[in-house]
Amino acid sequence: MYLCPLCNGMKTIEKTCPSCQGQMSDQGRVIDFFDDYSPYMEDEGMKWLDGVADSARRHLCIHLFHCPQCDYDIQIAIQERKGKW
Numbered sequence: 301m302y303l304c305p306l307c308n309g310m311k312t313i314e315k316t317c318p319s320c321q322g323q324m325s326d327q328g329r330v331i332d333f334f335d336d337y338s339p340y341m342e343d344e345g346m347k348w349l350d351g352v353a354d355s356a357r358r359h360l361c362i363h364l365f366h367c368p369q370c371d372y373d374i375q376i377a378i379q380e381r382k383g384k385w
Contacts (some may be wrong), residue, residue, distance in 0.1 A: 302380035304361035322369035
């Protein structure tokens with residue numbers, strides 16, 4: 301099983317906004333913003349809809365980062381790690 305280190309609180313990322321140089325915040329997985337039920341859907345199946353062609357095969361979790369100063373958004377691919385529960 302592969303786990304996203306950001307989703308599971310094992311890691312944090314500090315990202316500087318390319319627009320205003322402000323501090324961006326991680327808003328979570330992009331697929332969670334699709335509709336009311338998407339956070340509850342099976343992860344691997346939803347990866348087909350995240351906009352990255354091979355995110356499931358490459359074990360990438362696409363996160364949305366937002367800048368509260370200028371409202372700039374960017375998507376960042378996070379490498380998932382093999383782990384055990």
